[in-house]
Amino acid sequence: MHDEGFMLAALRQSRKALPECLPNPPVGCVIVDADTEEIVAEGYTRAPGKHHAEADALYQIQGKAFNFLKMYVTLEPCSFHGRTPACALAIAQDSRIHEIYVSVVDPDPRNNGQGLNILKKSGKTVYVGLCAHEVNLFINQYLLT
Numbered sequence: 001m002h003d004e005g006f007m008l009a010a011l012r013q014s015r016k017a018l019p020e021c022l023p024n025p026p027v028g029c030v031i032v033d034a035d036t037e038e039i040v041a042e043g044y045t046r047a048p049g050k051h052h053a054e055a056d057a058l059y060q061i062q063g064k065a066f067n068f069l070k071m072y073v074t075l076e077p078c079s080f081h082g083r084t085p086a087c088a089l090a091i092a093q094d095s096r097i098h099e100i101y102v103s104v105v106d107p108d109p110r111n112n113g114q115g116l117n118i119l120k121k122s123g124k125t126v127y128v129g130l131c132a133h134e135v136n137l138f139i140n141q142y143l144l145t
């Protein structure tokens with residue numbers, strides 16, 4: 001599968017987040033083992049106060065060893081500690097994850113590029129805009145701007 005296919009898999013996950021995730025936006029995330037090009041974790045945003053999509057996926061690979069993981073997430077990981085710890089920090093601290101594909105930048109002024117900055121500063125490679133058209137069609141209805 002190619003990068004687009006993995007992001008579309010994350011988009012499919014994000015649809016499962018509704019309606020429990022509201023008022024948080026419905027976000028999906030998949031983690032891919034670069035050695036096998038297989039999805040090793042899938043996650044989506046749970047009810048407020050519970051796991052965001054990224055934390056949901058990371059939880060599934062807790063304690064497992066990987067050389068090189070790629071994360072595909074439909075919305076920029078959060079950079080601030082709200083009801084749950086910041087996802088961008090959790091990803092930045094995970095040495096197994098080397099590349100992060102973000103479809104859409106979070107328009108929330110508390111984030112809005114800051115999550116991307118945390119990831120880049122930690123030495124990760126960050127790609128933005130993959131499948132943005134498809135993700136925007138779905139997520140725009142739920143983003144509070």
Ligand SMILES: [Zn+2]
Pocket residue numbers: 052053054077078085086087088
């Ligand atoms: Zn988050």
